[in-house]
Amino acid sequence: MKIDDKDMRPIWLNDDKTTVQVIDQRVLPHKFIIADLKTVDHVITAIKEMFVRGAPLLGVTGAYGVYIAAINASDKTIPDDYLIKECNRLKASRPTAVNLAWAVDKVLAAVLKEKSPSGKIDTAGIQAAKIDAQEVENCRNIGEHGVSLIEKISREKNGSTVNILTHCNAGWLACVEYGTATAPMYAAFEKDIDIHVWVDETRPLNQGARLTAWELGRQGIKHTVITDNAGGHIMQHGMVDIVIVGTDRTTGTGDVANKIGTYLKALAAKDNNIPFYVALPSSTFDWTLKDGIKEIPIEQRNPDEVRFVQGLDDNKLRKVMITPENSPAADFAFDVTPARLVTGFITERGICRATPNNIKELFPEKF
Numbered sequence: 069m070k071i072d073d074k075d076m077r078p079i080w081l082n083d084d085k086t087t088v089q090v091i092d093q094r095v096l097p098h099k100f101i102i103a104d105l106k107t108v109d110h111v112i113t114a115i116k117e118m119f120v121r122g123a124p125l126l127g128v129t130g131a132y133g134v135y136i137a138a139i140n141a142s143d144k145t146i147p148d149d150y151l152i153k154e155c156n157r158l159k160a161s162r163p164t165a166v167n168l169a170w171a172v173d174k175v176l177a178a179v180l181k182e183k184s185p186s187g188k189i190d191t192a193g194i195q196a197a198k199i200d201a202q203e204v205e206n207c208r209n210i211g212e213h214g215v216s217l218i219e220k221i222s223r224e225k226n227g228s229t230v231n232i233l234t235h236c237n238a239g240w241l242a243c244v245e246y247g248t249a250t251a252p253m254y255a256a257f258e259k260d261i262d263i264h265v266w267v268d269e270t271r272p273l274n275q276g277a278r279l280t281a282w283e284l285g286r287q288g289i290k291h292t293v294i295t296d297n298a299g300g301h302i303m304q305h306g307m308v309d310i311v312i313v314g315t316d317r318t319t320g321t322g323d324v325a326n327k328i329g330t331y332l333k334a335l336a337a338k339d340n341n342i343p344f345y346v347a348l349p350s351s352t353f354d355w356t357l358k359d360g361i362k363e364i365p366i367e368q369r370n371p372d373e374v375r376f377v378q379g380l381d382d383n384k385l386r387k388v389m390i391t392p393e394n395s396p397a398a399d400f401a402f403d404v405t406p407a408r409l410v411t412g413f414i415t416e417r418g419i420c421r422a423t424p425n426n427i428k429e430l431f432p433e434k435f
């Protein structure tokens with residue numbers, strides 16, 4: 069994605085290979101700050117505090133985190149038990165998006181096969197870069213497959229605007245490039261299909277209002293930010309043709325964990341006969357789980373995220389309290405949409421219905 073004519077990604081390894089650099093997403097769109105991650109503690113803070121967020125990006129960050137652990141080992145032999153401990157700390161930093169543990173474990177498994185310290189460092193770097201590149205390719209393919217859904221609606225509407233609703237940010241900021249839910253939108257835009265995106269603000273941290281709106285705006289895609297509760301109303305009034313969201317963890321049976329509020333959008337979509345699609349790379353499937361509601365760990369974050377909102381005031385970023393000072397609040401970060409409410413999945417291998425059999429047709433090796 070171009071930022072001020074410069075190709076940018078939300079994460080990269082700097083030229084001297086000692087620092088991972090990330091766009092600090094906490095302050096977008098009002099400030100553009102790049103943060104340096106030089107230690108495993110820096111990486112963990114960036115994940116917990118959400119400098120970086122979104123399932124695929126959490127995976128890529130975790131993967132580079134293993135590399136950072138390897139280059140920072142105080143015992144220059146880089147003992148296996150040290151690496152395993154650091155990887156466990158990385159994996160524990162956010163619980164819901166399965167990509168994080170998946171990517172950390174993948175890099176760790178390759179590194180543990182190496183005996184020499186230089187072999188361990190090189191392997192960690194190579195594996196992290198590989199996961200990074202693979203996620204970019206996955207998202208590109210999600211775009212190629214998903215655009216067919218938008219094309220079909222556009223044809224049915226004789227070329228008039230296709231209205232897409234999305235929740236949270238499943239864009240390039242969440243994924244390195246293209247995004248998952250946004251990839252079909254960017255592909256449609258490239259093909260000159262007339263689209264308009266309803267962007268849920270996505271309280272409490274407003275990833276829709278802050279990040280998705282920023283991304284789409286920079287790309288020149290028509291969009292409108294709406295309150296989280298507006299979706300049902302605009303669906304009832306024929307103003308939404310398709311819902312496309314991302315996910316943090318999806319079971320092999322088709323249950324989808326995504327940003328809090330996704331479930332309510334799926335219910336409203338079902339009630340209004342609107343297709344509800346989930347775009348995801350295979351790294352977001354958790355093949356070990358069967359029942360998403362019972363088994364997917366749902367992160368609970370600091371209630372202050374609910375009690376305060378952040379915004380720009382007099383060119384300064386400020387947080388203001390919106391609740392009575394002593395009112396308790398609760399911050400459930402994700403919810404689970406059962407497979408029965410999901411029309412289909414858009415994956416790097418194609419589109420399928422949200423049933424184990426249909427998922428299995430695309431990913432037979434996982435069953």
Ligand code: MRU
Pocket residue numbers: 121122123124165235236237238239242243247248249275313314315316326327328401
């Ligand atoms: O808490 P966040 O911002 O990490 O939550 C992100 C989401 O819920 C995204 O929709 C999901 O990770 C998919 S990203 C392609």
